[in-house]
Amino acid sequence: MSSALSLPDAQAQLLALAQPLAVETVAADEALGRYLAAPLHARRTQPPADLSAMDGYALGDTDSHGPWRIIGESAAGHPFDGPVAAGEAVRISTGAILPEGAQTVLLQEDATREGTTLTLSGDAPVQGRHIRRAGFDFSEGQALRDAGIKVTPAVLALTLAAGHATLPVRQKPRIVLIDSGDELAADPTQCARHQIPASNGPMLQAMLASLPCTVTRIGPVADTLDALAAALDAAREADLIVTSGGASVGDHDLIRPALEAWGAKIAFWRVAMKPGKPLMVARRNTGDSEQLVLGLPGNPVSSYVTAFLFLLPLVRALLGSGQPLPTQAQTVVTADLGAGGKRLEFLRGIWDGNTVIPLSEQDSSGLHALSVANALIERPAMGAAQAAGSPVRIYRLENG
Ligand SMILES: Nc1nc2c(c(=O)[nH]1)N[C@H]1C(S)=C(S)[C@@H](COP(=O)(O)OP(=O)(O)OC[C@H]3O[C@@H](n4cnc5c(N)ncnc54)[C@H](O)[C@@H]3O)O[C@H]1N2
Numbered sequence: 001m002s003s004a005l006s007l008p009d010a011q012a013q014l015l016a017l018a019q020p021l022a023v024e025t026v027a028a029d030e031a032l033g034r035y036l037a038a039p040l041h042a043r044r045t046q047p048p049a050d051l052s053a054m055d056g057y058a059l060g061d062t063d064s065h066g067p068w069r070i071i072g073e074s075a076a077g078h079p080f081d082g083p084v085a086a087g088e089a090v091r092i093s094t095g096a097i098l099p100e101g102a103q104t105v106l107l108q109e110d111a112t113r114e115g116t117t118l119t120l121s122g123d124a125p126v127q128g129r130h131i132r133r134a135g136f137d138f139s140e141g142q143a144l145r146d147a148g149i150k151v152t153p154a155v156l157a158l159t160l161a162a163g164h165a166t167l168p169v170r171q172k173p174r175i176v177l178i179d180s181g182d183e184l185a186a187d188p189t190q191c192a193r194h195q196i197p198a199s200n201g202p203m204l205q206a207m208l209a210s211l212p213c214t215v216t217r218i219g220p221v222a223d224t225l226d227a228l229a230a231a232l233d234a235a236r237e238a239d240l241i242v243t244s245g246g247a248s249v250g251d252h253d254l255i256r257p258a259l260e261a262w263g264a265k266i267a268f269w270r271v272a273m274k275p276g277k278p279l280m281v282a283r284r285n286t287g288d289s290e291q292l293v294l295g296l297p298g299n300p301v302s303s304y305v306t307a308f309l310f311l312l313p314l315v316r317a318l319l320g321s322g323q324p325l326p327t328q329a330q331t332v333v334t335a336d337l338g339a340g341g342k343r344l345e346f347l348r349g350i351w352d353g354n355t356v357i358p359l360s361e362q363d364s365s366g367l368h369a370l371s372v373a374n375a376l377i378e379r380p381a382m383g384a385a386q387a388a389g390s391p392v393r394i395y396r397l398e399n400g
Pocket residue numbers: 179180181183184196197198199200201244245246247248249250253275276277278296297298299300302364365
């Protein structure tokens with residue numbers, strides 16, 4: 001295991017290889033879920049003028065207790081044309097432009113209107129109350145958000161409010177997933193005793209569904225160099241090729257020789273983590289660009305965990321994310337944990353909002369346990385045993 005990288009080193013090396021893809025400009029709503037390729041600046045000021053925050057009356061003074069004479073109306077989209085003076089009031093609605101000279105907005109619940117006469121019947125007016133000042137949200141030319149942030153629904157709304165119809169983002173990565181192994185059956189209903197259903201490819205595709213990318217699946221591919229060469233050749237247009245299985249040291253683990261025969265260079269192989277040790281990263285120069293290959297271990301839980309910690313961050317980095325790695329949270333474990341082993345370990349667990357319960361089944365092929373887990377509990381390599389109630393770091397999975 002001496003050649004295995006630590007998890008942070010391996011992630012850093014992988015992300016250093018990830019060149020964000022070319023920039024394209026798309027309609028703002030099509031940019032949802034992608035990452036800004038340039039900083040976002042305001043093309044306009046918001047609000048563009050002082051606005052009322054409530055339905056009521058804009059008053060020309062705040063020091064009297066009325067009555068006031070109502071001289072007109074300012075509705076949203078229909079401003080009042082003219083000033084309001086002391087002793088005068090303008091009927092105003094939420095979001096409408098404050099007339100020139102207005103000092104405050106008197107809530108309609110605090111006033112009584114008879115004809116054009118307004119009298120105070122509740123709380124007295126206070127200078128400046130219920131007014132949204134011009135530009136409090138942002139001003140024209142202001143830098144709003146940095147490149148690399150995700151276009152969320154709120155960022156989309158900000159983009160439109162700031163006067164943009166389009167956004168620059170990175171092209172969607174083209175990803176090919178290759179399942180390999182002679183034992184894999186494509187049809188789970190037709191699975192002989194010597195076979196198991198090929199579940200990794202569909203699982204990885206489903207994990208990638210949360211990111212903007214195009215995914216094609218190939219396989220299951222037989223454990224021969226010729227079959228793997230044909231699969232890799234079919235993936236020659238991809239920005240990223242992801243294999244699962246055949247990454248270890250067995251006689252039939254052919255991903256490494258197949259990649260080398262295809263002209264790819266191994267960037268690194270093996271990470272000191274459990275599950276996920278045989279992870280492999282390679283790259284192939286195609287002349288004008290570079291393809292990356294991520295070789296995930298075949299064990300389904302190992303594939304899942306390495307996809308969470310390497311594949312999804314890599315795709316985010318290709319999309320230009322400024323923060324591609326998942327974030328951890330701290331919580332408290334409900335059971336005693338033994339001392340850590342040689343590798344950093346991720347136990348599957350159930351996080352209930354306050355504490356995390358480690359599952360009893362931790363085999364790296366255990367899909368039933370994985371399906372009920374919603375957290376990975378981090379156990380440092382060679383760490384001391386921990387009693388129930390100890391703090392632990394977790395990754396939350398969108399899986400529970
Ligand atoms: N002597 C050693 N043996 C193993 C080592 C080692 O260091 N020395 N590492 C072990 C570790 S850790 C892992 S993880 C596995 C992973 O090996 P591979 O990536 O070569 O995966 P395979 O051997 O091809 O398959 C492992 C397991 O997963 C099943 N599998 C594979 N692909 C799929 C798929 N698409 N869908 C569902 N299941 C799949 C496969 O049938 C095997 O059961 O190696 C250990 N061995």
